[in-house]
Amino acid sequence: MINTPKVAVVILNWNGVKYLKQFLPSVLASTWPGLEIVIGDNASADDSISFLKENYPAIRIIQNDKNYGFTGGYNRVLNQVEADYYILLNSDVEVTPGWIEPVISLMESDEQIAAAAPKLLSFAQKDQFEHAGAAGGFIDSFGYPFCRGRMFYEVEHDLGQYEQSGEVFWASGASLFIKKKYWDEAGGFDEHFFAHMEEIDLCWRLKNLGYKVMYCAQSTIYHVGGGTLNAENPFKTYLNFRNNLLLLKKNLPFWRAFFVISIRFCMDLLAIFRFMAEGKRKDAWAVSRAHQNFVLGLMGIRGSGYGVRDFNNRTDNAKPRTTQHASGTISKNLKGMYKGSIVWAFFAKKKTKFTDLDQADLI
Known part of the structure; x- marks a missing residue:
């Protein structure tokens, strides 16, 4: 160079x-x-x-x-x-x-x-x-x-x-x-x-x-992985479920986000039942708190989950997140998105490796 x-x-x-x-x-x-x-x-x-x-x-x-x-x-x-x-x-x-x-x-x-x-x-x-x-x-x-x-x-x-x-x-x-x-x-x-x-x-x-x-x-x-929060920490469970909903809310078009989040709430309920069946009550409660915090955030009410600010209350130094390209145009790039359901592919169709997926379903 x-x-x-x-x-x-x-x-x-x-x-x-x-x-x-x-x-x-x-x-x-x-x-x-x-x-x-x-x-x-x-x-x-x-x-x-x-x-x-x-x-x-x-x-x-x-x-x-x-x-x-x-x-x-x-x-x-x-x-x-x-x-x-x-x-x-x-x-x-x-x-x-x-x-x-x-x-x-x-x-x-x-x-x-x-x-x-x-x-x-x-x-x-x-x-x-x-x-x-x-x-x-x-x-x-x-x-x-x-x-x-x-x-x-x-x-x-x-x-x-x-x-x-x-x-x-x-x-x-x-x-x-x-x-x-x-x-x-x-x-x-x-x-x-x-x-x-x-x-x-x-x-x-x-x-x-x-x-x-x-x-x-x-x-x-x-x-190494898990250096700060290991996989068994309920706070990590809370963040993963709460942040996944936030991820969808922020980055999908409104009606698509509404549809996908509605489905995810149902799928997350299955995760709660699974945690309860495995005796992981703190993880089940963490998923429930994640849902509560997300909904309260949508309503403009500050959530109380684990002391983390909800997404309508930025920390004092947080900057607005831009959604506009410097040129004034937006050209979405969805390369790397799988058009199907990885949950269905993995658990129902037993496709446990990336190479098992139908490559035609990858954008």
Whole structure:
């Protein structure tokens, strides 16, 4: 590249000193010229800051005054970082040599590419895809996200089946590459999400503006997953169900959103019954609270679920989320959407791998 883009790796930390100790050295070994590494801290109560200052005094630290969640934390930190590309990297990620170069090269090849992610494998089992992003994110017509390499709880081994880079619907927030100008145009993360599915919302908004989101097979990282909220945490259940409804409400046309959300409420009731049958009463209650918060938000009433603001009450620094392209036109890009129901395909038709799906049903 004649003009080397300025790239900043930004790691948002919250009480994650053990991950900083374990994985920061691999990030520091990155070979991108002039790379800036920034640690944004969401008011950690552990010794993260003292560890960084003592062991990595050259690393820039940006401290938030409290925990603003994944969304608010990143918004505030990135407001203070200047670069052509941001790489939003989870603290529980081990990167590999030369992991940045292939992704930036791919994104530089097309002005319309706004965001991208590398191949995401499991740190615990390195020949297996990782749940949070695998080989690129997709979404079905009812708003259920899934990945190449991961559908619901079925995770594939990496056998070289997804070695082709290409356009997807969403890129994982575990390692999200995004051009700063498009981050700014989209308005960053929506802070109503707090955490979980915020990257899907951001990618959907970018695609509604006509931009592309890519998967880069030539770059690999290893993700621990569940570093802040593990899969058994009812708060995570609450966020996943609440935020999925919010995702649909925001990004679909009104009548389509009304239709899909009505169906999702019925399907979520089945999830409540399943949780109850499995003895997971806190998870069942979390789904119910997610519905309550969503409905109260529609009515303009502030919800009380788990202390997270409902979507009609932004945090003080939250910016309006733009829905208009800078050129004044909107050209939606739905590449990466599955026209059918992934629930029906997976549970009824037993299609447990991405390659089992009818490729004609993928936009």
